[in-house]
Amino acid sequence: MEILTEYGDQLVTAFTRTIQLAALSAVAALVLGTVLAAMRVSPVWALRTVATAYVNIVRNTPLTLVVLFASFGLAQQLGITLVDPKSPTSITDSSFRLAVLAFSLYTATFVCEAVRAGVNTIPVGQSEAARSLGLGFTQGLRYIVLPQAFRAVIGPLGSILIALIKNTTVASVIGVAEAALLMKEVIENTSALIVVGLIFALGFMCLTLPTGAAFSYLSKKLAVRT
Amino acid sequence: MKLKSLIALPALALIVAGAATGCASAAGSEAKGVEAKAKAGQLTIGIVFDRPGISQKNPDGSFSGFDVDVAKYVAGKLGVQESEIKWQEAPTAQRENLIQNGQVDYIVAAYTINDARKEKIGFAGPYLTVGQSLLVRADNTDITGPESLNGGKKLCSTVGSVPAQNIKKNYSKDVQLQEYDTNAACVEALKSGAVDAISTDDIVLAGYAAINAGKLKVVGKPFTKDSYGIGLKRDDTTGRAKINDAIEDMIKDGSWAKAFGKNLGPSGYQQPAAPAVNRY
Numbered sequence: 001m002e003i004l005t006e007y008g009d010q011l012v013t014a015f016t017r018t019i020q021l022a023a024l025s026a027v028a029a030l031v032l033g034t035v036l037a038a039m040r041v042s043p044v045w046a047l048r049t050v051a052t053a054y055v056n057i058v059r060n061t062p063l064t065l066v067v068l069f070a071s072f073g074l075a076q077q078l079g080i081t082l083v084d085p086k087s088p089t090s091i092t093d094s095s096f097r098l099a100v101l102a103f104s105l106y107t108a109t110f111v112c113e114a115v116r117a118g119v120n121t122i123p124v125g126q127s128e129a130a131r132s133l134g135l136g137f138t139q140g141l142r143y144i145v146l147p148q149a150f151r152a153v154i155g156p157l158g159s160i161l162i163a164l165i166k167n168t169t170v171a172s173v174i175g176v177a178e179a180a181l182l183m184k185e186v187i188e189n190t191s192a193l194i195v196v197g198l199i200f201a202l203g204f205m206c207l208t209l210p211t212g213a214a215f216s217y218l219s220k221k222l223a224v225r226t
Numbered sequence: 227m228k229l230k231s232l233i234a235l236p237a238l239a240l241i242v243a244g245a246a247t248g249c250a251s252a253a254g255s256e257a258k259g260v261e262a263k264a265k266a267g268q269l270t271i272g273i274v275f276d277r278p279g280i281s282q283k284n285p286d287g288s289f290s291g292f293d294v295d296v297a298k299y300v301a302g303k304l305g306v307q308e309s310e311i312k313w314q315e316a317p318t319a320q321r322e323n324l325i326q327n328g329q330v331d332y333i334v335a336a337y338t339i340n341d342a343r344k345e346k347i348g349f350a351g352p353y354l355t356v357g358q359s360l361l362v363r364a365d366n367t368d369i370t371g372p373e374s375l376n377g378g379k380k381l382c383s384t385v386g387s388v389p390a391q392n393i394k395k396n397y398s399k400d401v402q403l404q405e406y407d408t409n410a411a412c413v414e415a416l417k418s419g420a421v422d423a424i425s426t427d428d429i430v431l432a433g434y435a436a437i438n439a440g441k442l443k444v445v446g447k448p449f450t451k452d453s454y455g456i457g458l459k460r461d462d463t464t465g466r467a468k469i470n471d472a473i474e475d476m477i478k479d480g481s482w483a484k485a486f487g488k489n490l491g492p493s494g495y496q497q498p499a500a501p502a503v504n505r506y
Contacts, residue, residue: 072411076420088378091402172385175405184319184386191322191343 003196007186014182015203021099021168021178022207026161028104033111038141040112041119051112059109063170066106070098071174092177099171107164114156118149151222158215162208179203260458260465263331264304271297272316272324272333272457276410279433279490280336289313291433293454295485296353296476297334300456303472318387322346325457332469333457336430338388340452348462349455350469352501353482357448358389359428361435363416364443369423371446375401382412382421389426392450409434416442427452432495444495453501470503 004011039051058066074080075098082097083090122145130140150157169180183200187193263269273293275283281291301311316324316335324330325347332350339349360381362369375381375397383390385405393403404421406412412424413434424431431444456469476482477500486497 068411071406072414076415076418089402091380091404095404172405173407173411175385175403181385181405185391187319188386188388189342189391191346193319193323 003186003190003192003199007182010182011179011199011203014177014179015207017096017176017178018165018168019207021096021103021171021176022161022165024100025103025107025168026164028100029107029111029160029164030157032104032108034115034146036108036112037115037119038138038146040116041141043137055109055112058106059113061106063102063106063167064173067099067102067170067174070102071095074098074101091175095171095174095176099168099174099176103164103167103171107160107167110160110163111157114153114160115146115149117156118151118153119145121152122148148224151224154215154219154222158212158219161215162211165207165211166204259462260304260331261468264301264306267306267310268312269301269304269306269310270312270314270330271301272314272321272330272335273297274317274335275315276408277336277430277433278437279493280430281334290489292354292429292485292489293334293336295481295489296456296473297332299476299481299485300332300334300469300472303475304468321457325459328459331458332465336427336454337457338427338452339455343457344460346460347457348460348466349457350466351455351473351503352453353456353473353476353503354429354454355498355501356427356429356452356454358392358425358450358452359431359448360445361413361416361424361431361442362422362445363419364441366422366445369445372397372449374446375423378402379423380404380421382406382415382424383426384409384412387426389450393425413438413442428495429454429490432490432493435495436490436493439492439494444493467505470505474503 036051036055039047040055042048075082075094081090081094082101083094087093126144126148127140130144135143168178171178172181172184175181179200183196186196190196260269273281273289275281275289277291277293279291281289281293281297283289298308298311301308314324314330316330316333321333321335321337322343325333334353336356337349338356339352343349360369360371360375368374369379377400379401381393381397381401382404383393385407390403390405393401404412404415406415409424409426409430412421415421416424417438424434428444428448435442435444456473458465458469476485482500483497490497
């Protein structure tokens with residue numbers, strides 16, 4: 001209880017940071033993942049190859065490495081810090097943006113595979129019908145295939161979002177002040193490993209359980225009934 | 227039904243976790259003290275594996291460093307041969323738990339004595355006085371101490387560590403803090419120029435300066451004062467007295483100074499005076 005009163009404000013700040021990380025990465029990952037999925041089902045050989053290679057490389061790289069690469073590879077070696085280096089908060093902003101970039105690139109691969117699975121559930125007759133109406137590949141995807149595909153994979157997308165929320169804890173390795181970083185501080189100060197661990201586990205459940213519930217509700221509500 | 231099972235899940239997790247801690251503390255109180263374990267010739271010592279000069283796992287699987295030498299000397303005084311020691315890695319966040327659960331008999335791992343920890347475990351020693359200091363590139367001349375960090379200098383420290391918190395609390399207006407999960411990552415960032423300085427205990431910095439002689443240096447006077455102790459079970463007072471005796475012997479017979487010179491001498495870091503053991 002003392003831990004809760006002493007660190008209450010910091011807990012709120014840290015979990016807000018976690019939510020910001022997850023929300024921004026989720027939006028970016030959804031956009032990028034959908035583009036990747038469109039590339040993977042496209043009739044153009046080059047697009048398919050590029051997207052397949054990207055997904056297989058990034059999806060099979062440990063997330064910690066992706067995040068560390070963003071900080072050491074991009075920021076330190078290549079100088080891509082995503083901020084004005086003269087800004088007085090350049091390090092904090094840079095770490096945060098690089099973390100969002102890393103999570104987006106990583107999670108997009110999973111979104112891509114989920115959306116592609118959704119596309120595969122749509123009978124070929126649908127795209128053939130679209131083509132016979134005179135719609136091109138992009139139009140058919142945009143108006144006929146993807147709307148149905150998304151409705152089929154809301155459940156899996158929810159799982160990906162939950163995984164993303166928990167994955168944001170990796171951002172502490174490059175110093176983003178989210179929940180896991182605060183947890184390390186509190187454990188260092190109080191030496192109460194198990195109690196502190198439980199508090200943060202509960203904090204994450206407060207984020208992930210409603211997310212899961214919302215997505216299973218949506219997946220039922222929006223399912224394509226045939 | 228769905229909602230009910232959703233609420234039940236975290237409750238179940240709590241019960242399981244509670245049961246686990248209950249078991250752990252019960253098992254801990256039954257275990258024998260350090261002295262009895264030493265007599266049986268089976269000592270498990272907790273150390274860190276990745277601090278050059280302090281304690282480090284070598285490529286051939288052996289361990290070396292100042293902490294390792296202290297741990298070996300103490301074990302020797304307890305009558306345990308070097309070959310009988312079982313080394314166990316003690317990550318920072320788990321140290322108190324490892325001791326309370328009896329997974330290690332004592333820990334020598336740059337372990338700072340403080341009151342929150344004293345509530346959980348006992349500390350023999352101190353065997354070394356340390357302070358927070360700064361490590362910079364050898365060609366740097368404008369950083370001489372924490373006051374000279376003004377003007378948005380970039381400082382690196384390990385995630386969640388006391389030195390990092392200290393910087394955030396006391397110097398946050400003057401410096402930008404980059405946190406990485408290991409000191410080694412900070413050293414990389416310092417070498418590449420991404421940060422201007424690293425801050426943590428001077429002795430840890432001295433270890434990095436020693437393996438990067440000519441490239442990195444420790445500057446300024448330490449601006450905090452802490453002591454490293456040997457952590458063991460809180461109620462093991464005989465074990466604590468024995469280890470305190472061993473530390474005093476080590477300081478008296480010159481092995482302490484020899485171990486310091488051997489492991490941290492190359493850094494150019496001045497050897498501190500040996501601390502007086504605190505028997506509480």
